[in-house]
Amino acid sequence: MRCVMIHYNEIGLKGKNQPLFLRRLESNLLRSTAGAGVRRVEQRSGRMVLYLGREADWEVIRGRLRSVFGIANFSLAERVEPDMAALKAAVGNALEGRTFRSFKVAARRAYKQFPLTSEDINRELGAFVQGQTQVAVDLEQPELTIHVEVLPRDLYFSFGREAGPGGLPVGVSGRVVSLLSGGIDSPVAAHRLMKRGCQVVFVHFHSFPFLDGTSRDKAVELAQLLTRFQYQSHLYLVPFGEIQREVVVGAPAPLRVVLYRRLMGRIAEQIARREQAKALVTGESLGQVASQTLENLAVIEEAVGMPVLRPLIGSDKEEIVQQARALQTYDISIIPDQDCCRLFVPRHPATFSSLDEVRAVESQLPIEKLVQMGLDQMEIQAFEFPEGSREPGTPGVAESREG
Secondary structure, three states: OEEEEEEOOHHHHOHHHHHHHHHHHHHHHHHHOOOOOEEEEEEEOOEEEEEEOOOOOHHHHHHHHOOOOOOOEEEEEEEEOOOHHHHHHHHHHHHOOOOOOEEEEEEEEOOOOOOOOHHHHHHHHHHHHHHHHOOEEOOOOOOEEEEEEEEOOEEEEEEOOEEOOOOEOOOOOOEEEEEOOOOOHHHHHHHHHHHEOOEEEEEEEEOOOOOOOHHHHHHHHHHHHHHHHOOEEEEEEEEOHHHHHHHHHHOOHHHHHHHHHHHHHHHHHHHHHHOOOOEEEOOOOOOOOHHHOHHHHHHHHOOOOOOEEOOOOOOOHHHHHHHHHHHOOHHHHOOOOOOHHHOOOOOOOOOOOOHHHHHHHHOOOOHHHHHHHHHHHOEEEEEEOOHHHOOOOOOEEEEEEEO
16 A cells, blocks of 8 residues: 655654644644545654555655655655565565666664564565665665665555655744745745744735735735645735835934834734734844844834744845745745835935934824724735645635735
């Protein structure tokens, strides 16, 4: 019977909380592979096993598993009876027509009552394969590795393994709200929090209709793409142009960017409380732009009453770009747009703003009214992956409503 053998790493260190992590991983595996022919998933002796139906599409499943956080590695495997004769026959059949110049057998015996040790299995199966194929054994750099897993009641074998994304299963670390700008950095920051087990809610601030709708469209496309890592997402689209106009009327030009960021933080915090999220996430990297100096970051964060997580704070641009390319968000992010950061932005923004100075300016602005304006006019879109959680496909918009 065909199946997928899944190994995890970090989850195995979780002690008394391990069952919670494993249940979430099991749920995520079923959600990710919905519609691809997976019959069931079982927890087996420090592993997860996905059992496949005859109609299962391995290439679809393979692509999906590469995005499931919590997986250390996985492989397409075959289950056989707990008997060496059955194992040899199945391996022999599976090798027919396969060409390789060297091989080794790597057995792992989770079930210690099996009559042969791991080394015994390696030698006996290796001698059988060598006799059948006349191929040399290479224990250091084999072209083919035959993995054998000895579990209670059955044996499994596979040829090679694929690396999973690692991390923790999405959903075990709570919920966060990520500010999704449409640029290169913020999708990478959101992805890093997903890898640490967080469910991420997205917020995008835009200036439509003062500017064109490209940044909104990019945010939607990025949220769709990132949903494949967490299966369900909400995207809040907050109109910010009118709010910026109010700030321009009552604030000196050098402080406007910091004031915009503080207002974004306040609005995002209210959305986070609505979503029962525990922190905000941004794609800020120290010193990258004027608003991201240490002084300005401190002033911006002071406006928010919950933790602000900055997973890219010590990363340089090239590191971030490389990860964005790997995520396939880069090509979307570099599409030219007119985001809200370009509207009513001074030529020379302050790089070292003072909290007292910013508070004095804010005292002359209707801050609560501006925050409520953003909340009243925002639009909410929802996404799921796989679309409908039934058939293979790309993630799509499940609903759209006003705030």
